Amino acid sequence: xxxxxxxxxxxxxxxxxxxxxxxxxxxxxxxxxxxxxxxxxxxxxxxxxxxxxxxxxxxxxxxxxxxxxxxxxxxxxxxxxxxxxxxxxxxxxxxxxxxxxxxxxxxxxxxxxxxxxxxxxxxxxxxxxxxxxxxxxxxxxxxxxxxxxxxxxxxxxxxxxxxxxxxxxxxxxxxxxxxxxxxxxxxxxxxxxxxxxxxxxxxxxxxxxxxxxxxxxxxxxxxxxxxxxxxxxxxxxxxxxxxxx
Amino acid sequence: xxxxxxxxxxxxxxxxxxxxxxxxxxxxxxxxxxxxxxxxxxxxxxxxxxxxxxxxxxxxxxxxxxxxxxxxxxxxxxxxxxxxxxxxxxxxxxxxxxxxxxxxxxxxxxxxxxxxxxxxxxxxxxxxxxxxxxxxxxxxxxxxxxxxxxxxxxxxxxxxxxxxxxxxxxxxxxxxxxxxxxxxxxxxxxxxxxxxxxxxxxxxxxxxxxxxxxxxxxxxxxxxxxxxxxxxxxxxxxxxxxxxxxxxxxxxxxxxxxxxxxxxxxxxxxxxxxxxxxxxxxxxxxxxxxxxxxxxxxxxxxxxxxxxxxxxxxxxxxxxxxxxxxxxxxxxxxxxxxxx
Numbered sequence: 001x002x003x004x005x006x007x008x009x010x011x012x013x014x015x016x017x018x019x020x021x022x023x024x025x026x027x028x029x030x031x032x033x034x035x036x037x038x039x040x041x042x043x044x045x046x047x048x049x050x051x052x053x054x055x056x057x058x059x060x061x062x063x064x065x066x067x068x069x070x071x072x073x074x075x076x077x078x079x080x081x082x083x084x085x086x087x088x089x090x091x092x093x094x095x096x097x098x099x100x101x102x103x104x105x106x107x108x109x110x111x112x113x114x115x116x117x118x119x120x121x122x123x124x125x126x127x128x129x130x131x132x133x134x135x136x137x138x139x140x141x142x143x144x145x146x147x148x149x150x151x152x153x154x155x156x157x158x159x160x161x162x163x164x165x166x167x168x169x170x171x172x173x174x175x176x177x178x179x180x181x182x183x184x185x186x187x188x189x190x191x192x193x194x195x196x197x198x199x200x201x202x203x204x205x206x207x208x209x210x211x212x213x214x215x216x217x218x219x220x221x222x223x224x225x226x227x228x229x230x231x232x233x234x235x236x237x238x239x240x241x242x243x244x245x
Numbered sequence: 246x247x248x249x250x251x252x253x254x255x256x257x258x259x260x261x262x263x264x265x266x267x268x269x270x271x272x273x274x275x276x277x278x279x280x281x282x283x284x285x286x287x288x289x290x291x292x293x294x295x296x297x298x299x300x301x302x303x304x305x306x307x308x309x310x311x312x313x314x315x316x317x318x319x320x321x322x323x324x325x326x327x328x329x330x331x332x333x334x335x336x337x338x339x340x341x342x343x344x345x346x347x348x349x350x351x352x353x354x355x356x357x358x359x360x361x362x363x364x365x366x367x368x369x370x371x372x373x374x375x376x377x378x379x380x381x382x383x384x385x386x387x388x389x390x391x392x393x394x395x396x397x398x399x400x401x402x403x404x405x406x407x408x409x410x411x412x413x414x415x416x417x418x419x420x421x422x423x424x425x426x427x428x429x430x431x432x433x434x435x436x437x438x439x440x441x442x443x444x445x446x447x448x449x450x451x452x453x454x455x456x457x458x459x460x461x462x463x464x465x466x467x468x469x470x471x472x473x474x475x476x477x478x479x480x481x482x483x484x485x486x487x488x489x490x491x492x493x494x495x496x497x498x499x500x501x502x503x504x505x506x507x508x509x510x511x512x513x514x515x516x517x518x519x520x521x522x523x524x525x526x527x528x529x530x531x532x533x534x535x536x537x538x539x540x541x542x543x544x545x546x547x548x549x550x551x552x553x554x555x556x557x558x559x560x561x562x563x564x565x566x567x568x569x570x571x572x573x574x575x576x577x578x579x580x581x582x583x584x585x
Contacts, residue, residue: 053468074470089468093461093528094454102458103469105451115449 002065004029004166004197005081010049010059012042019045020056021221027166032188032198034212034229036205038241041218043201044086047168051076051083064165074103080165084172086201088155092144096136097125099143100158128161129153132187149180156187160196167191168199173207185211205234217241271573272522272537279541283548290551294427301433302414302498304543306331306491308436308536310507310514311521312443313363313487315535316480318518319447319460321527322378324481326366327488328510329389332502334359334492336393338409339402339502348408355496356489362389363485367478378481386511394504403501413497432494436536439490444532456480460527516563517542520570541566 003026012020020042027033035043048054050061052070061068063079070076073083090099101121108117122139129136134153136146143151152172159167169188173181181204188198188211202208208215215232217225217240225240283291290296310327317324334355341351362385369381412435416428447453458466459473467473488507496502521538523530545566549559 072470073468077470083468085468087464089462089465091458091461091465091528094458098454098458099465102454102465103471105454107451114451115445116451116454 003027003062004031004064005050006062007046007050008060008062010046010061011057012045012049012054013057018221020049022059023218023221023223025216025223027197027199029165029197030192030195031214032192032200032212034208034215035199035201035218036203036208036215036237036241037218040220041241042221043218044170046218047083047170047199047201051081051168077103077162080163081168082159082162082164082166083168084152084155084159084170086170086174088151090143090151090155093142095140096143096146096154096157097122097139099154100125100128100161102158104162125157125161129157132157132160132190133183148175149177149183152176152180152184156184160191164196166197166199168201170201171203172200173202173204181207205237209234219243272520272534272541276537276540276544279544279548283544283551287548287551291548296547296551298416298428298430298433300543300547301430303547304539305430305432305436305498306495306507307510307513307517307542308539309439309487309491309494310510311517311535311539312436312440312532313484314511314514315518315521315523315530315532316443316447316456317378317484318515318523318525319456319527319530320477320480321460321463321525322370322477322480323382323515324363324366324484325379325382325511326362326385326389327484327491327514328507328512329386329393330359330362330485330488331492331495331507331510332393332504333362333389333396334489335496335502335506336397336402336504338493338496339405340396342405342409343402348406351406352409352412352493355493356486359485359487359489359492360482361485363482363488364478366485367481370481371474371477382481390508393506397502397504399504401501401503405496405500405502409493409497410500411497413494414500415497432498435490435494439487440532440536447532452476452479457528460529462528513542516567519567522570522574524574538570 005027007023007025010020010023023042023046025046037043045054049056052072052075055071063081068079070079091102094102106117106121107114108120125139134157136150136153143154146154156172172184176184185207188200191198200208200212209229213229215225215227215229215237216223217237219240224243225237227236310331314324314327337358338351338355341354342348346354366382366385369375369384370378375381411431413432415431417431417434419427419429447456455466455471455476458469458471459476463473492507495506517538518530518535519525519538520541521530521535523535542563545562546559549562
């Protein structure tokens with residue numbers, strides 16, 4: 001099967017710092033790929049190149065069999081790639097509904113003027129949150145007044161609300177309590193069952209082993225391992241993470 | 246399970262309504278208290294129709310400067326140039342009239358000056374990558390004020406047309422033909438219309454939502470695919486336009502343009518925005534709150550004038566009002582945090 005996403009020989013430098021030194025990376029439809037590596041290995045940078053936040057110096061990105069150049073996250077989102085950023089990238093002053101629909105607001109025409117359709121957005125957001133089994137204390141409070149887990153839920157709800165084909169999660173469980181982290185992992189499994197591909201970036205190797213079907217290891221901007229879950233051992237993966245690339 | 250516990254917590258729900266009410270209507274309450282106090286202290290003067298229309302006319306320009314400033318402050322920006330832009334728009338208006346332009350054209354020219362300078366502010370911020378809007382608009386404060394002196398030669402230009410005076414000083418009959426017929430200042434009617442328009446724009450349109458998002462988190466806005474720079478240019482252009490309208494109304498009211506008009510007015514505009522509950526850190530506040538902020542400042546000035554308090558003391562009081570308004574907001578937010 002042709003991969004959903006294929007990144008070939010990606011090179012990205014920030015001034016003198018070579019963040020990515022020719023990385024190949026592929027994800028197939030409905031696959032959960034664990035992307036692991038030490039701090040500064042290039043995991044987030046690689047994914048931000050994919051979503052168009054960064055632009056690579058060299059290399060090609062293919063999506064659904066076509067060469068793509070996403071110039072901004074808007075374009076990658078339109079193509080069906082969503083990312084839950086490590087810092088969540090929520091507008092803290094807005095409600096969960098406003099955040100879920102940020103950049104894709106629904107409108108209705110009132111006397112020829114396009115106005116926000118708050119009712120419809122609330123209705124759809126509620127439906128979507130129910131489908132994800134996410135409960136929020138309020139849909140009208142600003143996000144800053146929610147707990148860490150709830151905020152994470154809002155970010156995930158936003159990433160999955162628009163028929164995404166690929167959802168990238170950058171350390172989704174890092175700041176969560178045990179129970180809430182377990183919920184996120186269950187959610188990843190549900191996404192896979194629904195045919196959505198997931199890239200999970202995490203330092204928590206046990207999480208990665210629990211939900212991934214394949215594990216890719218980055219080390220100092222190079223890809224040093226691409227292992228099917230069943231053939232990977234914790235020792236091997238840790239060795240590749242800390243070894244000299 | 247924390248999440249489940251939070252969804253079913255009816256006892257905790259009992260407290261917020263009162264506090265939310267205070268938060269939402271606190272400003273209206275302050276206005277009501279001020280009106281009550283002034284009516285009691287100055288019964289024969291304050292509540293007269295003449296005094297009330299005077300207040301409405303006097304606060305019109307500041308209210309409009311504050312309206313534009315508000316939209317900028319929602320993006321966590323600042324526009325220091327609004328006072329100078331107002332002065333420049335007035336001089337352009339008066340010179341156009343003196344040059345024999347039709348009143349309508351002269352007014353359009355003044356508005357265009359406001360919008361144009363605002364656009365320049367926005368472009369200087371986004372294209373030159375200046376570190377903070379403080380810089381670009383501080384520069385524009387000086388450029389526009391200097392241009393105002395250059396154009397006017399440093400002297401006032403008096404004698405405008407009836408049409409322009411009408412907007413600044415005219416009245417319109419509300420409920421004509423009934424016993425409730427009242428003369429309502431046109432300038433304040435324009436203020437109310439523009440506040441309504443901006444309130445709808447900010448709360449009900451996609452662009453308004455994006456402006457709040459940019460103020461809340463520019464990065465979140467950018468990741469969501471919002472064109473942050475385009476929206477920033479828009480808000481500074483809007484602020485400049487409002488300064489242009491404010492200049493039209495002030496020139497019409499005093500029937501002249503003078504090169505010092507609007508000196509320091511940016512600080513009054515910022516004060517009204519802050520008293521009105523917008524946050525300097527962006528993302529918070531409403532047009533309605535800002536209008537109340539401008540009204541509170543107008544009532545304060547008027548009341549102290551009626552009681553023969555010197556303008557020097559008035560300024561001291563205004564300072565305390567700003568401190569008080571922001572401190573109340575700080576307390577309110579802190580109590581919200583503690584509840585969580």
